[in-house]
Amino acid sequence: MRREGFTKIGRVLAGLVLATLVGGAGDKPTPLDAAHWRPAFARPDHAPTPTDNPATPEKIALGAKLFEDARLSGSGDVSCASCHQADLSFSDGVDRHVGHDGQPLDRRTPALWNLAWGLSFFWDGRASSLEAQAMGPIENEREMAGNLENALRALDADPPMRKAFAAAFPDDAAVTQANLGKALAAFQRTLVSPETRFDRWVEGDDKALEGDELAGFALFVGKAGCVACHQGWRFTDEAFHDIGLPSEDRGRGPVLGVSAANHAFKTPSLRERVWSAPYMHDGSLATFDAVVAHYADHVVQRPTLSADLPRRIELNEQERALLVAFLNTLSSDDPPRPASLPSKAMSWGGDEKAIPTSTVSQKDRRFTPGAIIMKVGEALRIVNDDTRVHNVRLDGPGKSFNSDAQNPGDTVTIGFDGAGHYDVICGIHPEMRLSVEVTQDR
Ligand code: HEC
Ligand code: HEC
Known part of the structure; x- marks a missing residue:
């Protein structure tokens, strides 16, 4: 068992701490508002699956086989599972894996875990779907150094494999790159992290967490400010933030071509992280204690720091231990096995009723309204009345737009000279979605 347990002394102190320290030394203690936070962290009852790649048992079984198939690599000895190991939360236990060339990646x-809910993939979000993501490692010279054509030929020459593809794709029974990507994605969407003691507390079992763990949770959603980014049952906002690690890696910035997003990385989920140390995009922090010490003491001050990162987090030794005790409750006691959740076809945010307007707000990281209808020839005004830097992007029929860094106070104007449907997102906060219907007359 690798869980870092909390000491007896901690448990004894916990009751005291709950009564006196929550909310911070010196501040008035704020009691944990359980009625507010329980629903905010409730687990879903199904996993989303895209309409163009529905999950079937045959497809998932094929994806699971491919995940372990070393024929996808150039040398024939590296599979996805070489780096994404089930017992290590599908990670590999090292700071950076040694690549094909003998150098760390x-x-x-x-x-x-829980990538079915993901909005973008890789630390810098450069892949927009799990289907597309898989080709990255296969063809990457340093990861699998594979050649897709050779791999597909080898799989096609193997009769059981051909049969498995035929069962998974009855309408298009071929060993193709598209089907390979779909099967791997369907399998990975089944990797849903199992319930832990924290979930039993969320469901209403007051005894599921110890006093010190609850006090840690109160800090997490309170004075330590963690919940600004680690939100919802997966503990991620799917957005990109610079949290002040010393690494030189520029992360999201080069992907967007927006220097305001330099050093920003996707907020990781915090589920089953006891099993996936070391932490951060560069594996530079070995333990939860080191992570908490980073936020409290070692944030590198630079202009790209996230607006959601508290500028000063003062945590004494005991509060740090409480936060770590809470983080541990998000992991299983034994190596976790995927939970089974039924899947449900979903399209992102498609059901909001469109409002006739051409002005949209971005307050609190949300486009309001989220769906609008406009006339050809009108200009769309997107007003940054938020406290954060945004990056408005649009891809639609015959039109693409990138606002670069849109600072608080800036308004972005986009004109439309043709009718059609356009999706607008923020490149830094991809959960922000705006649907724009442009018609000849509204
Ligand atoms: C040599 C080790 C290695 C192998 C083999 C490997 N990966 Fe990865 N994987 C990584 C690394 C490193 C990253 C992060 C790269 C980045 O963000 O730039 C990653 C990222 C990912 C992500 C993104 C997760 C997220 O949170 O956004 C997915 C999904 C993934 N890999 C799936 C796969 C699949 C499927 C295969 C097999 C086809 C595979 N990997 C093979 C090392 C590996
Ligand atoms: C401004 C948004 C933000 C806030 C606030 C924040 N985090 Fe994070 N957290 C991130 C991002 C982004 C990363 C990944 C950074 C990287 O790798 O460069 C991360 C990484 C982590 C990791 C490592 C996970 C892994 O798998 O590597 C842990 C643990 C963590 N945060 C816990 C916390 C705790 C505890 C707090 C409160 C003290 C907190 N975070 C506050 C955004 C945030």
């Missing part, structure tokens, strides 16, 4: 192998 640029970034740490991330854990793969």
Whole structure:
């Protein structure tokens, strides 16, 4: 068992701490508002699956086989599972995996839990779907150094494999790159992290957490400010933040071509992280204690720091231990096994009723309204009345737009000279989605 347990002394102190320290030394103690936070962290009852790649048992079984198939690599001895190991939360236990050339890779192998809910993939979000993501490692010279054509030929020459592809894709029974990507994605969407003691507390079992763990949770959603980014049952906002690590890696910035997003990385989920140390995109922090010490003491001050990162987090020794005790409750006691959740076809944010307007707000990281209808020839005004830097991007029929860094106070104007449907997102906060319907007359 690798859980870092909390000491007896901690447990004895916990009751006292709950009564006196929550909310911070010196401040008035704020009691944990359980009625507010329980629903905010409730687990979903199904996993989303895209309409163009529905999950079937045959497809998932094929994906699971491919995940362990070393024929996908150039040398024939590296599979996805070589780096994404089930017992290590589908990570690999090292700061950076040694690549084909004998040198460490640029970034740490991330854990793969709960990616069915992901909005972008890789630390810098450069892949927009799990289907597309898989081709990255296969063809990457330093990861699998594979050649897709050779790999597909080898799989096609193997009769059981051909049969498995035929069962998974009855309408298009071929060993193709598209089907390979779909099967791997369908399998990875089944990697849902199991319930832990924290979930039993969320469901209403007051005794599921010890006093010190609850006090740690109160700090997490209170004075330590963690919940600004680690939100919801997966503990991520899917957004990109610079949290002040000393690494030179520029992360999201080069992907967007926006220097305000330099050093920003995707907020990782905090589920089953006891099993996936070391932490951060560069694997530079070995333990939860080191992570908490980073936020409290070692944030590198630079202009790109996230607006959601508290500028000063004062945590005494005991508060740090409480936060770590809480982080441990998000992991299983034994190596976790995926939970089984039924899947449900979903399209992102498609059901909001469109409002006739051409002005949209971005307050609190949300486009309001989230769906609008405009006339050809009108100009869309997107007003940054938020406290954060945004990056408005649009891809649609015959039109693409990138605002570069849109600072608080800036307004972005986009004109439309043709009718059609356009999706607008923020490149730094991809959970922000705006649907724009442009019609000849509204
Ligand atoms: C040599 C080690 C290695 C192998 C082999 C490997 N990966 Fe990865 N994987 C990584 C690293 C490192 C990253 C992070 C790279 C980055 O963000 O730039 C990553 C990222 C990912 C991500 C993104 C997760 C997220 O949170 O965004 C997914 C999904 C993934 N890999 C799936 C796979 C699949 C599927 C295969 C097999 C086809 C595979 N990996 C093979 C090391 C590996
Ligand atoms: C401004 C947003 C933000 C805030 C606030 C924040 N985090 Fe994070 N957290 C991130 C991002 C982004 C990363 C990944 C950074 C990287 O690798 O460069 C991360 C990484 C982590 C990791 C490592 C996870 C892994 O798998 O590597 C842990 C643990 C963690 N944070 C815990 C906390 C705690 C505890 C707090 C409160 C003290 C906190 N975070 C506050 C955004 C945030």
